[in-house]
Amino acid sequence: MTDLTDKIALVTGANSGLGKATATGLAKMGATVVMICRSRERGEAAQRDIIQQAGNQNVHLLQADLSVQAEVRRVADEFKGRFNQLHLLVNNAGVTLYERQITSDGIEATMAINHLASFLLTHLLLDVLQASAPARIININTVPWRNTTVHFDDLHFEKRKFSGFAAYSETKTANLMFTFELARRLQGTGVTVNAVHPGVFKSNLGKQNRPRPFSLMLWLFNPFIATPEQAAERVIHVAASPEWAAQTGRYVGKGEKDIQPPPQCRDDDAVQQLWEVSQRMTGLA
């Protein structure tokens, strides 16, 4: 097992599912783990579990609702006020929504959480990541529908009927473009950026409002679906293993095999547009 003593890792959405399993795995390897959780109560419960399971007291909690950009900015400042290094950032927090929701910033909520929160948080922490290099950024992704395209003319589903699957797929595609472009921009800085598809695993994702047929299908397949702990093994490997120290700009799944991204991710104009739109929507430009 790689020894991560003296390394600081920040994991978003660390109170449940993949985020909690990843935080636990990193804490077992000796890292100082900082969890960002939406609910202080759920965060504290998970923090106690992780400390107990990992036998590592260096597990800290920061509370923030990442759908609200002012909270992303506040939590980034809070992190920098308490820690002066960051070696690993895991942008894990994510949602699947089955009804259209608009955040207090006026943004469709799937876009706000799955893409813009990671875009903004990563940018706000880039200085400390670069000063701590070698450092790694991991964006948790999925396999979007093959031909998913980000609809730049309707990012908030104002013109189209809302579809939770489409919104999820589009926001993960946006996040893939961000991953590839950030990796390109950070070449030579000692900070790597990769996207990991953890596979399908047992999850709370969208649990509150899942359509019935989908819940039934998940229930039927439940015995064959991986646990978050199994899914986290892949993330932890990319996050911590020496073989991944210099790999960047990759999008990997099972067996560390590269996944073919939707074609839009290889369209330079679309990537540039995604970057500029994300900057504008997060107030970074």
Ligand SMILES: NC(=O)c1ccc[n+]([C@@H]2O[C@H](COP(=O)([O-])OP(=O)(O)OC[C@H]3O[C@@H](n4cnc5c(N)ncnc54)[C@H](OP(=O)(O)O)[C@@H]3O)[C@@H](O)[C@H]2O)c1
């Ligand atoms: N499950 C799968 O099969 C699968 C497959 C591919 C990719 N993924 C990806 O894996 C990641 C983790 O998902 P999961 O399956 O582990 O689901 P999960 O158990 O629901 O975990 C999602 C985490 O994100 C947090 N989160 C959601 N909205 C937030 C917000 N506004 N502010 C702060 N935190 C927020 C949740 O906090 P709360 O507990 O407060 O809601 C929770 O801690 C996601 O990015 C997902 O897209 C999952």
